[in-house]
Structures are given as C-alpha cells and as structure tokens.
Amino acid sequence: MSIWLASNPWLTVLYGVIVLAILAAVAWFTPWSIALFTFREGLRKKTLIGFLILSILVIFGSMFMTAMMYDTGGTVATDVDVKLIKDICITAISIFGVLIAIFISASVVPTEIENKVVYTVLSKPVRRFQYLLGKFVGVQIIVAVNLLLMGVLFSIALYIKEPIFPRMLLYAIFLTYFEFLIVSAFTFAVAAASTSAVLPTIAGLFIYITGNLTQYLESVVNRSEASESAVDKTLGGLAWVLRNTLPDLQYFSLKTQILSLQINDTPKDIQIPNLVVYGILYALAGYIIAYWVFRRKEL
Amino acid sequence: MKRFPNLVLAVLAVIALALGALQGYRVRNLREADAFYRWLVTASTQLRVFGTITPELEGEEAEKFMDRDLFDRVVAKADQALPDTPVLDGDVDDATGAPYPKLVRYTRTLSTGSLTEEGESGTAAVAANPEQVKKDAEVWRFARSASLAPERADFVRFRRDKRLATAGTQIGVADIYKNQEAPVSIGQMFLGFRKLAAGLVWIQVDEAFHKGEMQRMVPLMRTTVLLDPNFVDAYLIGAWHLAYNLTAQMSDTPGYLKEYVPELGAWVGNKERAYYAAANFLKDGIRNNPRDYRLYFDLGYAVYAEKLNDHMNAVTYLTEATKQRHESWVRRMLYHSLQATGQFEEARAGWEDYLRANPGHAVAQRMIPTNTALTKERDAEALGAQARRLLTQAGQARADGQEAQAAELERQAQELTKQRDALQAEARAIYTDLNANTAGGDEFAQARLWRMQALELHEQGRTLEALALLRQARMEVARFFQEASDLIIQMCIEADLPLNLSERKRILEIERMKEAWTAKPVEVAGRRFDFDAAQDAWRQADYADQETIALTPAAKDLAALRKDRPVIDQFIGLGDNVVFELDGQWYEFHRRSLLGNT
Incomplete structure (x- = not known):
C-alpha cells in the first residue's frame, strides 16, 4: 500500500490534474483589480522595504566578507568564496523573504478591517471568497516580486565572483517560493480571524x-x-x-543541496515538481481555512 | 454548500490537508529513496576503494552495524533487476579475481545527468558521459523500485537507529561511524541554515590559520564538516593545512626516534602523524561525497604521493579519481605514480591512451618513450643480476673442479650480459633522443643517462669518475638528488672510499635506526617481527627458511592481497624488506628502487 501511494503513476497524474484545476480556478475567480491593489499597497509598506534593503545589504555584504578573507593571506580557494556567498545569500533570502511573506500575509486583511476599507469593497458585487482570493493572490505577487528581486541581486553577486550563469540558483529560488507559499497561506488563515496584524505575525513566525x-x-x-x-x-x-x-518545511532544504553540491553529485530533480505540488496543496488548505474563518466573521 | 457551508468547508479543508499530507508522504519517500540511492553509491565505492564498506570494527560494535548485510541483500536483487553490463577493465575484484557484482559495476562510473552546472567548481570538468548518465538513471530507478521496498524500509530504520556505519551524502548523519552519539537532528538545530553555520565556522578556521593557531584549526575543521558534510572544499583545504602548513615548521623526526603504528602501517614521527590525519580527514570526505574526484585526487597525489611517498596507495586513490568525472591532469598524476611504483607498462599504456585523447600533448609524448626506456633499464638490471649470480656459481664450480659446468655457466652469463648490454643501449638511445629532442633538454632522461654511465664506470673500476659524475648530476637535477646520493654512498662503501660528512651522517642515522630496530622487536597483528640488520630485513619471528613468494610494489599479486587482507599493509609498512606469513603461505616483500619518482 505504502509503495502504491509513494510511486503510483496514476496518482501522479491525479495530482497533476488537481494542481491544474486549482491554478485554473485561481486564474478564473481572482478579482485581479483587488490583487493588483494589494500589490501596490504592499510596495508602499516601509517594513517590507526595510527588509528588502537589509537583504540587499547582506547579499552584497557577503562579497565583502569573502573578499576580506582572501585579503588576509590569499590562501582561501575561490570555491570557498563562492560557497560562502551562496550560503549567506540563500540564508538571507530565506530569512528576509519569509519575514516579508509573514508580515504582508499577516497585515493585508487586518489593516483593511481596521481602515474600514473592507466594508466598501464588500458592498460591491464581490463575494467574500473572491475578496479573500484577490488579497491572497496580491500577497503572493508581492512575495514573488521580492523573491525575484533578491534572486536577481544574488545572481549578480555570484556572477561578479564567478562569471557563469547561475542556473542552479533559479531552481533554488523557485523552490524557496513554495516554502514561503505554505507559511504565507497559514499566516493568512490566522490573519483572516484577527483584527490586528500582531497576532498573525507572531503566529506566522511560529508556523515557520x-x-x-x-x-x-x-x-x-x-x-x-x-x-x-x-x-x-x-x-x-x-x-x-x-x-x-x-x-x-525541511523538505525545501533541497534548495541548499542544489546550490552547494558538486557537479557530479546533485539531488534527483524529480523532487522539485513534487515539492511544488506539496506547496500548492498546503496553500489550498490554508486558503480554505482562511475563507472558512473569514466567511463567519461579522463585518 | 448553501445548506451546510461549514461542513462543506471543513470537509474541503480536511481533503486539502489530506492531499497535502499524502503528497508529503510521497516527498518523504522520494527523499528516503534519494538517500538510499546515495548510500548504495557510497557503499559500492567504499567496497571498491577501501576493500570494506564499514570501518574495521570488532565485537559488539561490528554486530551493531548492518551495512554489509543490507548491502548484500541489495546486491542480490540488483543482479536480477539491473540490465546486463559488460565486465570492463577495472571491474574485477583484485582480491578474488571475480568480477564485481553488477551493482558495484554500475555504480563504478556514474554521471548525474540532471541539475548539473558545468564549471560550477571553477574549472571545466570532463563532460558527463551519456552512457554513464543512463546507468545512473537505471540505478536510481532500481533504488526507487517496489522490489527494494523492504530494504529501503530497513535502511530508514537502521539509519534512524544509527546502525549504518556508511554515511553518504545527504543522509544527514555525519561522522556516525565514529561518533555514535552524533545528533541526528543537527540539520533542524539551525532551521535549515547549517550550511551557513558551517561557512561561518570555516571563517574561524581561516582566521586561526592566519594567526598561526594551528591547534584551534583541527576541532574547528571537524565542526565545519559535521555541520556540512558536503563542504568538499573544507575537506580539501583542511587536509592541505594538516599535511602542508601544520608540518611546515616541524623538523623531521630521525628514523630511530620514529614509532611504528600498526593501524597506519608506518613508522611515524610528528610530521607523519599530521600526514595521516590529513589522509583520514580526506577519507571522511570520500565517505560523505563519494563522487567528487578532488577528494580522491588530493588523497592520492597531495598526501600519499607527495608527502608520504607511498605510491602504492596513491595509485589506488588516483585510479578511483579517474573513475569519477575528472580533470585531465588527474590521469597524468596517476601515470606518474604508476611509474614510481615500477608499473612501467601500465604507465606507458596510460600515456598512450592519454595521447590519443589529447593529440600532440608534450608531456605524454615524452613519457611514452621514458617508460619504454625504464622498462628496458629494469629488464637490463634483472639480466645483469642474473649474470652475476651465474658467474658466482661458475666460480664455485671451477673451485670444485667442474671445469665444463663452469664454462657453460660463464657462457650463459656472457649471453645474458650481451642481452643486458643490448637493452641498456636501447634505453640509452631513447634517453639520448629524448634529451636531444626536448627544448632545453629532458632532465629526467639526462639523469638516467648519467646514472647508467656512472654504474658502467663503477663496474669498470673507475669509481672515482663515477662519483664525480654523480656528484655533479645530483646538483644539476634536483629530483635525482636522493637517488644519486644513495648511489654515491653505495659505491663508496663497495670501493672502500671515504665518505664526506653529510654522507657519514646519513650512514650513522641509518645505523642508529637499524640498531634501534634490532633492539626492539615489533608486534603487528599479534605476530612478532624481528629486524635482521645484516640482511636489512624484517622477519616474522617463526620464519625458518620456508619457501616464499616474492612481492614488489609493482606486483599485481600484492595489490590483490592488500585488498583482500588489509593487514598486509601493516606488515609491509615495517620496512623495505619484510618476510611474513599469511594463511599458511610465506611472502617476502621488497620495496625496490623506484626508478624515478617524478
């Protein structure tokens, strides 16, 4: 039975169909105006910009750190420099990225309740699940754009050190997003039940x-x-x-393995699509719980 | 939905969580299969390289570990499940003469075809071979297959219970074969950031090195690789620190003060201890990263060949390095080590192969004739020795009044001497050509020519001229210094000529070493070995002129024996000549002149 569950090809097909259905439903039902508004609002948040600047500082700071090591005597091989840059950058992306994901997921709905904007929006012909979906998709766009930005800077930092297109980095950043998606979805669920951003933020950190x-x-x-x-x-x-x-979330540690293993010793890439499906299904669960809570909320 | 919205949403949430949990199960299964697959590669590699898949353990410790048992079960299934594959050179177990099991043959040269980044390590490694990529895919499919489900489940259980001594890449339990209490959850301790933690500890190693605090470096290096067992550079640079930097300020320990350590199979002083620590550090790295040629290369070349002058082990590890995706210079170093062990034919064949792959390569073009000439030189020396034996017998026969037999022996000796002279002439012609056709001259060829000339002069009784030639030659060709110095001492003693101060010092040191050895027998693997100073040989205590099989570093038999019975390394590490018994058979080992360690 366990083997059947673990490697049945039909189950893989079924999962593929479910994920495609989820993505199609998101594309169809999302009120994109709400999503884009959420995205624009998010960009104005000083906390997020602060995290982003910090992450940029760490990413480029990693280059100075390794440069200092080299200057002290020139005995550290270039490979170690590159490895250190990779480790520092992927850690910075993980920490600041997840903080951005948590803060934004924790604040979008409570802020709108606090500002009473939610009443105006819900008085329009928008159903609660659509409103929530728009907010959720908006949050994901913010997270993805931030991640992309950090990823580009990371690539530049790596490219300066070693002028090879860092293809592995794309896989690592891609996987990181799905790790954030899970944290973000469950934080969002807590935020849907809350009127302030403090509790969901703490909950988000706890979830991570x-x-x-x-x-x-x-x-x-x-x-x-x-x-x-x-x-x-x-x-x-x-x-x-x-x-x-x-x-x-340790399953996503594959990203560091992809980045740091040697050319002849990389993890099996079949794990990547499976982790994507894993992230999407838990995000769906998080969103359903969020909606379940939000639809009962008295507004 | 409208009548029971909460129920419907609750059911939907449960379904989504259940689907997620099921997918989590599938991911976990994949991760376990990946770890299992890596363990298979690690265990196969260790079997091939170290002769065993577990460290040498005894008693309860040995019973605790299940590696061999589990591996044998997998091997039996692999014989049926994996496609047939031809037995190539190097696919034969030297110890038994039988081909390796199919699984070991399959994992011998694998290339990961996916997720690779050429030049990631800063240099362009040899590209993945499509055939090897295909084999890798087959092993991966096999490791995931339903037929291996019980073994995979046992693997997970044994790993959890710390009953697997073979820690492979990404298994996540570093160093467990030494430290049974190593924390399994070290990965979670840092919320997945342990690689960064390893990097930060490594910065401390670098700092300690620049401050000259060598004593701090070793524990820090061990911490680094415990945190990140895939930090291959930490192993490489750490071993380099141990073997090169740590020993740079140390003075050589005189031979008579060295201590014999049977576990290492060597006489060690302070420097040697550091060299073997470096070798063990790299071996740890190989256990965790069995596919990285750099670890095998550094172990074989940087430590065994360069520092320990142990070309037998260098050949073992450099051969393994060439089975992984590797840089082209790895093979060159292998052929140099083959030459240093006296395996000239193998070295020549390797260089020819190399030249075919790299047409016009200057070093390969030089090394092919060099090894041909060395083969001739070696054969000439053997013929010369045989001729001398015959002449001695002839002398005895004449003294006994057997004139006819003496004449016949002399005739045979003359014939052998003619053959020897012919071979020497051929070798000399090759060296002369090499020296003439190489821009700036070929140092090695020139050194060999001088050596041959000196030996001839000495044989003709013109020892003073031979000595003058050797004294000049050793100054002009640095790598000939040691060999020339030894020849000078040998000739002076034979011709009863005075030695200079440094030569006398060397003789004195050797004598003191021999005195120390003679005074103190050595216990190795429960046997007593005594040193016979007159014969310059270590003999097992119960040796009484039994018939022996002769072994040299170049002998195939020795390679096979060492793999089958690693205890042999402890015996032959005693000295240049060792007589020992194994399974009722007596052997005599002679570490011959290595004819040009490059």
Whole structure:
C-alpha cells in the first residue's frame, strides 16, 4: 500500500490534474483589480522595504566578507568564496523573504478591517471568497516580486565572483517560493480571524519555526513505540498525526543541496515538481481555512 | 454548500490537508529513496576503494552495524533487476579475481545527468558521459523500485537507529561511524541554515590559520564538516593545512626516534602523524561525497604521493579519481605514480591512451618513450643480476673442479650480459633522443643517462669518475638528488672510499635506526617481527627458511592481497624488506628502487 501511494503513476497524474484545476480556478475567480491593489499597497509598506534593503545589504555584504578573507593571506580557494556567498545569500533570502511573506500575509486583511476599507469593497458585487482570493493572490505577487528581486541581486553577486550563469540558483529560488507559499497561506488563515496584524505575525513566525522542526515529532513517535506507558502511546499517536498532517518545511532544504553540491553529485530533480505540488496543496488548505474563518466573521 | 457551508468547508479543508499530507508522504519517500540511492553509491565505492564498506570494527560494535548485510541483500536483487553490463577493465575484484557484482559495476562510473552546472567548481570538468548518465538513471530507478521496498524500509530504520556505519551524502548523519552519539537532528538545530553555520565556522578556521593557531584549526575543521558534510572544499583545504602548513615548521623526526603504528602501517614521527590525519580527514570526505574526484585526487597525489611517498596507495586513490568525472591532469598524476611504483607498462599504456585523447600533448609524448626506456633499464638490471649470480656459481664450480659446468655457466652469463648490454643501449638511445629532442633538454632522461654511465664506470673500476659524475648530476637535477646520493654512498662503501660528512651522517642515522630496530622487536597483528640488520630485513619471528613468494610494489599479486587482507599493509609498512606469513603461505616483500619518482 505504502509503495502504491509513494510511486503510483496514476496518482501522479491525479495530482497533476488537481494542481491544474486549482491554478485554473485561481486564474478564473481572482478579482485581479483587488490583487493588483494589494500589490501596490504592499510596495508602499516601509517594513517590507526595510527588509528588502537589509537583504540587499547582506547579499552584497557577503562579497565583502569573502573578499576580506582572501585579503588576509590569499590562501582561501575561490570555491570557498563562492560557497560562502551562496550560503549567506540563500540564508538571507530565506530569512528576509519569509519575514516579508509573514508580515504582508499577516497585515493585508487586518489593516483593511481596521481602515474600514473592507466594508466598501464588500458592498460591491464581490463575494467574500473572491475578496479573500484577490488579497491572497496580491500577497503572493508581492512575495514573488521580492523573491525575484533578491534572486536577481544574488545572481549578480555570484556572477561578479564567478562569471557563469547561475542556473542552479533559479531552481533554488523557485523552490524557496513554495516554502514561503505554505507559511504565507497559514499566516493568512490566522490573519483572516484577527483584527490586528500582531497576532498573525507572531503566529506566522511560529508556523515557520514549527514547520522546520516537524521532524522532531518522528523521534517522539519512535520513543513512544518503545514505551509501555499508555500516556506515552497516546502522545506518540498524537505526534504521528501531527507529523503526517503538518507541513514539513525541511523538505525545501533541497534548495541548499542544489546550490552547494558538486557537479557530479546533485539531488534527483524529480523532487522539485513534487515539492511544488506539496506547496500548492498546503496553500489550498490554508486558503480554505482562511475563507472558512473569514466567511463567519461579522463585518 | 448553501445548506451546510461549514461542513462543506471543513470537509474541503480536511481533503486539502489530506492531499497535502499524502503528497508529503510521497516527498518523504522520494527523499528516503534519494538517500538510499546515495548510500548504495557510497557503499559500492567504499567496497571498491577501501576493500570494506564499514570501518574495521570488532565485537559488539561490528554486530551493531548492518551495512554489509543490507548491502548484500541489495546486491542480490540488483543482479536480477539491473540490465546486463559488460565486465570492463577495472571491474574485477583484485582480491578474488571475480568480477564485481553488477551493482558495484554500475555504480563504478556514474554521471548525474540532471541539475548539473558545468564549471560550477571553477574549472571545466570532463563532460558527463551519456552512457554513464543512463546507468545512473537505471540505478536510481532500481533504488526507487517496489522490489527494494523492504530494504529501503530497513535502511530508514537502521539509519534512524544509527546502525549504518556508511554515511553518504545527504543522509544527514555525519561522522556516525565514529561518533555514535552524533545528533541526528543537527540539520533542524539551525532551521535549515547549517550550511551557513558551517561557512561561518570555516571563517574561524581561516582566521586561526592566519594567526598561526594551528591547534584551534583541527576541532574547528571537524565542526565545519559535521555541520556540512558536503563542504568538499573544507575537506580539501583542511587536509592541505594538516599535511602542508601544520608540518611546515616541524623538523623531521630521525628514523630511530620514529614509532611504528600498526593501524597506519608506518613508522611515524610528528610530521607523519599530521600526514595521516590529513589522509583520514580526506577519507571522511570520500565517505560523505563519494563522487567528487578532488577528494580522491588530493588523497592520492597531495598526501600519499607527495608527502608520504607511498605510491602504492596513491595509485589506488588516483585510479578511483579517474573513475569519477575528472580533470585531465588527474590521469597524468596517476601515470606518474604508476611509474614510481615500477608499473612501467601500465604507465606507458596510460600515456598512450592519454595521447590519443589529447593529440600532440608534450608531456605524454615524452613519457611514452621514458617508460619504454625504464622498462628496458629494469629488464637490463634483472639480466645483469642474473649474470652475476651465474658467474658466482661458475666460480664455485671451477673451485670444485667442474671445469665444463663452469664454462657453460660463464657462457650463459656472457649471453645474458650481451642481452643486458643490448637493452641498456636501447634505453640509452631513447634517453639520448629524448634529451636531444626536448627544448632545453629532458632532465629526467639526462639523469638516467648519467646514472647508467656512472654504474658502467663503477663496474669498470673507475669509481672515482663515477662519483664525480654523480656528484655533479645530483646538483644539476634536483629530483635525482636522493637517488644519486644513495648511489654515491653505495659505491663508496663497495670501493672502500671515504665518505664526506653529510654522507657519514646519513650512514650513522641509518645505523642508529637499524640498531634501534634490532633492539626492539615489533608486534603487528599479534605476530612478532624481528629486524635482521645484516640482511636489512624484517622477519616474522617463526620464519625458518620456508619457501616464499616474492612481492614488489609493482606486483599485481600484492595489490590483490592488500585488498583482500588489509593487514598486509601493516606488515609491509615495517620496512623495505619484510618476510611474513599469511594463511599458511610465506611472502617476502621488497620495496625496490623506484626508478624515478617524478
């Protein structure tokens, strides 16, 4: 059964159909005017610009750091410089990118409720799920544009150091987006239930950290298997459910593997489309929960 | 939807989460298959390179690890599942003479066809071979197949329980074969940023190096690779620090003060300890990154060949480097090491192959005749030795009054001497041509010519002229210095001529070393070895003139024996001449003159 689930080609086709249906539905139902308005609003936020500037500083700062190492004696091989730039930049993109995703996802809906703009919009012939979809898509455009911008700067930093088109970087940035998509969708769900941006922001950070630590649950399950205690067994059962339900953001660590492995030793690229599907399905779950909460909200 | 909106949304949310969870299961399965596939490659490589897929462990430790058991199960299934593949040169296990299992043959030369970036490492590596890419895809398909599901499940379980000694790339458990308590969750400790943490620790290594704080570097280097086992440059530069920079300020330990370490199979002083630490660091790197030729190359060339002058091991690792995607100079260094071990025919064949791939390559054009001449020189020396033995026997026969037999022996000796002279003339002609046709002269060829001339002069009783020639030659050709110095000492002793101060010092050091050896037998693998100063040989204590099989570094038999019974390295590491017994058979090992270590 498990093998059937893991590698059945028909299941792969079914997943493909589901993802295409989701994308088609998003394209069809999204009120693009709301999405574009959200995007424009997002660009004006000082916090986001601050994060973006910080990330740019870190990306170019990485070049100075490695340059200093080289100047101290010239013994560090060029490969180490490039590796350090890659590690620093991908970490900067991950940290600042996820902060941007969390802050923007946490603030778009609560801000509009606070400013009462939501009442004006919902008085128009726009359904709540469409309004929310527009907001969500707008957030994703902001996240994607920021990521793209950071990715371009990263590429330039790499290209200056080693004039080869950094093709691997595209895969890494592409995967990073789907990691952010999951965090952003669940933060959005919390934000839909909230009237202020503070709680969803904290929740978003919590989601990101928890998502990276999901694998710890596996050791809880393993220890409970060895234990005789009923409490341990129950805890183990709960951990098993959470382990298999919560998204595991460590899966996206593939991006660093792609970037840092040697030319003859790269991970199997079949993981990339599977991770894309993984991101989209959890984002769908996040959006449905967001809508479920938002439609019950008294406005 | 309109009647039960909450229920419908709840169901939809659950369905989406369930689909996500199922996809998560599929991704996890893929990741495990990827780790399993890498483990297969790692285990196959280790079997081929180190002769074992697990470190040498004993007792409970050995029973704990399941690598071999699991690997054998996979190998049995691979024989049926993988397509047939021809047995090529190098696909034969030297130890048993049998071809490697199909899985090991398949993983021998793999190239990842996907997600590759040429020149990523700063230099243009040899492009992926389509045939190798196809094989890689087949091994990957096999590793994911339903038929291997039980082995994959066991792999995941063993890995979780830390019962796999073979830590491969991306398995995520670094160094477990040494440190059983290594944290499995080190990756999560840094929320996925451990590679950055490794980079930052590496900066500390660099700082420590520039401050001259060598003692801080080793733990920091180990921390770096624990955080990021795929940081190949850390292994390469770390080993370089250990083998070159750390030892730069150290003085050589005199031979009589060196200690024999059976685990290393060598007499070690301070410098040698650092060299072997570098070798072990690189071997760790190979366990974690079995496909990176640079690790094999640095281990073979930078440490074994250049620092330890151990060309037998250099050949082993450089050969493995050439099986991965590699730079063209890797093969050149392999052929130099083959030459240094006395495998001139193999070196020549390699250079010919290299010249076919790189027409007009100047070094290859020189090395082909060089190895041909070395072959002739070696054969000439063997004939000369044989002729001398016959003459000695003739002398004895004459003394016994067997005139006819003495005459016959002398005739045979003359015949051999003629053949020797012919071979020497051919070798000399080759060296002369080489020297004349190379712009600025060929140093190596010139050194060989001088050596031959000096030996001839010495044989004719013109030792003083021979010594003058060698003394001049060793100054003109730096790499001939050691060989010429040894010849000078040998000739002076034979002709009863006085030695200069440095030569006497060298003799004195050798004598002190021999005295120290004679006074103190060595225990190796539960056997006692005694040193016989007169014969300059280490002998196993219970040797009593039994019949022996002779081994040299160039012998194929030795390569096979070493792989099958790694303990041999501990025996032959004792000295230039060692007599030992293995499985009821006695062997005598002779580390011959290496005829030109380049």
